[in-house]
Amino acid sequence: MLIPDPLRPYVGLIRVGLWVAAVGAVLLMGARLGSDYRAKKDQAQIAAAEKQRDQAQATADENLRAANACGQLLQEVNRQTQLAIDEAARQQQAAKEAARLAETAAAQSQRRATQAEQALQAAKTQPGCRQQLEQNLCDAIPLL
Numbered sequence: 001m002l003i004p005d006p007l008r009p010y011v012g013l014i015r016v017g018l019w020v021a022a023v024g025a026v027l028l029m030g031a032r033l034g035s036d037y038r039a040k041k042d043q044a045q046i047a048a049a050e051k052q053r054d055q056a057q058a059t060a061d062e063n064l065r066a067a068n069a070c071g072q073l074l075q076e077v078n079r080q081t082q083l084a085i086d087e088a089a090r091q092q093q094a095a096k097e098a099a100r101l102a103e104t105a106a107a108q109s110q111r112r113a114t115q116a117e118q119a120l121q122a123a124k125t126q127p128g129c130r131q132q133l134e135q136n137l138c139d140a141i142p143l144l
Contacts, residue, residue: 120133
C-alpha cells in the first residue's frame with residue numbers, strides 16, 4: 001500500500017498562492033517604480049518651474065532697475081528744465097528792466113533835447129545871444 005503524499009492535494013493551491021504573491025510583488029514593484037518615475041518627473045517639472053520663476057524674477061529686477069534709472073533721468077531732465085525756465089524768467093525780467101531803463105533814458109534825453117531846443121529858441125530871441133549864435137566857430141571844434 002502506498003502512502004499518499006499529504007501535500008499533493010495542496011500543491012495546486014500553493015502554486016496559485018505563489019503566482020498571486022509573484023503577481024502582487026510585480027504590481028507593488030511596478031507601482032513603486034511608477035511612483036519613483038512620477039516623483040522624478042515632478043521634481044524635473046518643479047526644477048523647471050523654479051528656473052522660470054528665477055528668470056522672471058531676474059527680468060523683473062532688471063526692468064525695475066531700468067525704470068528707476070529712467071525715473072532718475074526724468075527727474076534730472078525736470079530739474080534742468082525748471083532751471084532753464086527760471087533762468088528764462090530771470091532774463092525776461094532783466095530785459096524788461098533794461099527796456100524800462102532805456103525808455104527812461106530816452107525820455108530824459110528827449111526832455112533834455114526839448115529843453116536845449118527851447119533854450120536855443122529863447123537865445124535866438126535875445127539880440128546879444130543871436131549875434132553870437134550867428135558867428136562861425138573854428139572848424140576844428142565839432143558842434144554838438
